[in-house]
Amino acid sequence: MPYRHAHWYLLAIFPLAALAFWPGYLSTIGTAPLQMHAHGITATLWLALLVAQSWLIHSGHNALHRTLGAASLALFPLFLAGGSMIFLGMAQRFADPPSPFYTLYAPGLAWIDMISVAAFAWCYYSALRIRRTVQLHARYMLATVIFLLPPILGRLAPILPPLSINGPTDFWKLGIGFQLGNAVTAAIAFSLALGSGRHGHPFFVAGAATVLGGVLFQFVGPMTAWRHLLVEFALLPPLPLALAAGIAGVGIAAAGWIAGRAPHLPEVAAA
Template identity: 50%
Template sequence: MPFRHAHLYILALIALTVLAFWPTYFSILSTSPWGFHFHGITATLWLFLLALQSWTIHDRRFALHRSLGMASLAVFPLFLAGGAAVVSSMASATLNGELFYQTYGARLGIMDSSSVVLLGYLYHQALKHRRSVQLHARYLLATPLPLIMPIVGRVLNHLVPPLAIHGPQDFHLFAWGVRWASVVGIAITVWLYATAPRHGRPFLVAGAVIVAQQILFDSVGYTSAWQNAFLAFGRVPVIVVVLATLAVGAGLSWAGWIAGARPKRAAAALNSG
């Protein structure tokens, strides 16, 4: 089985998340929009599920691993909807004139929107290739990669003196935190791909999206067309966004499950539907 100690890295990522978002989220929970809470809860749940899946398969707890895999069919749509909810919340904050989001909301929105699309693709492919251990594991373990950039970027902006943000006068440093975090994310995907290039497509795709996100952040994210579209998105109630994305996530889960089934079982499932 690939990545025997992946669960430890995922747990470390959860701990790093608390450190990264402590000043701007965990320390002010009562004032944060519920879309942020929904994203935080569902993303944490997804990461713990991934860690358990990795541990159970390597500890040869196959029945539990299969049960967790079935549970992921329900958890993933929530995780995907949480990602959309945080984009919606950022758009609303931008629309409401919050200083930080007026500066970076649209640029972050274009990155996070593409992360939601990437997550949908990765999970669908993980289900489609669930009979191939190498690809199935890598597609699932690629799903935390879109979370690395926001986590690393905020750690840099909180703890690294040249990039530390102490107030609005330092907001320009946030963009450099994003750029350096992208470098870290790309380096991680290259390393993961290099461990087994034959099975490395999941990490290659994730790395390509990270490169594209950084380009979009520093180009399309500035344009008035995108900023107007982002503000329009902020006018859509977040509950509508969540429900719509839940439906999309459920559809992706079903489509991936059918795509990965044996031909006779797939035909039976489609006929029953």
Template identity: 35%
Template sequence: MPYKKAYLWVTLVVLLTIPAFWRGYFGQFTDAPWEMHFHAATATGWMILLATQAWAAHRKDRLALHRALGRASLFYFPLFMASAMVIVWSMAKATAFGDSIIYEAHGEGLGAYDLLSVLAVAWFFHEALKERHDVHVHARFMIGTLFMLLGPVLARLFAIPLFITLGGSYEPPVVFYAALVVAQFVIAGIAVWLWRAAPVKGRRPMAIVALLVAAQLVLFSVARLSDAWRELFMAIGATSPAIWMALGCAIGALVAWRGWQAGKRRPHKDTAPGAVPAE
């Protein structure tokens, strides 16, 4: 099973969310809107699930736990996707009706960036389920879902020193854009490093991660220049969040079901330690 220490790195990402989102969430926890609480809880839960599964996968006496968490993820994933879509809605609302200079400058770009992240996470989870009998592919697709959560964390962390050094010369939206660019290059570099270290049959997931991280940056840059997309995105903010919760939940349930069914039809290779045998 690859990534023996992956649980430590996932745990580190969980811890880094505290300083990254301190100003926008943890520092004003009681005043934060419900959608932020919902997404914070489900995204943190997803990362904890990844960390626990990675830890259990490398311990023979904990394989039953890995297997149980794998089954539980089928029911948890729709909640995670529902919260992700609600966050996209909240970003659209902030772009249309908020008073943040960041969303005023980059709202439509961040919305496109996040929509691609949501779709990528869904696809990675589907592929992880489909390839659950091949440890090298399965594990890397599961870790791939984490890469789509890294951008917002690292961008906010990198923004802190950039604001200190460049804040007097550049407007906050410019500094934030620079921080996001740096974050995407770092994430893509990590993905390429993991791709090079993987065996041939395990390289595809990290190659796709690197390409998607690059696509996120391109999409962010292009989308924020489109007036048509900005108008459409702001229109999303005027709709009911229940629509986007339901859509996210439906997408998550469909992905989980189709991925699980596809995995039953896949030929056995190196069966993942916690994978449930095909039926």
């Protein structure tokens, strides 16, 4: 199995996430909206699952590794449902902004959310479909973590003195911080892709999706037509949207699982 010490790197994300989300979520967790709880809980569980999976397979606990892998089939739809709630919450806060932050950045961040969730789903489907090919399966699963990094790194960027925020007049710096987080994430993904040789495709997909999200954030987010459409999205009913996302997650997971039942033929042999 590749990345014998991956679980240690994944564990390091927890304190970074706690620091990043302390001001906007953890410090006010008692009054935070439901959609933030849904996304926070499912993202935390997903990261914890990958930590456990990495440790189990490298410690010889193969049977338990497979059991938790099956549990991911239930967690994945919940993660998609939570992701849809984050998008809806972003749209609602843009339509009725509690802070100038959302007026400035909600339309762009909504694009990053959509691209990240879509690429996350593709990587998970691919990991299931090709689960008999260990090198690619492990990398596709680890690639799902890449999409958790931009919101963490973007919120940590103001720690850097040039990007520090002292009030609403400094909010323009946050855009630089978000793009810096995207750039660092893409660099990590592409570095992992290059280091993986012919098995680098999963990380290349993650890096390309991160770059695409940054481009849409920068150039499509400010467009008037998109901002008007986002106001319309804010009117969507939460429960049906979450249910639809969850059902889509069940379909994606089932499709990947079924496609991976047959032994995967190497590309050369298949050709």
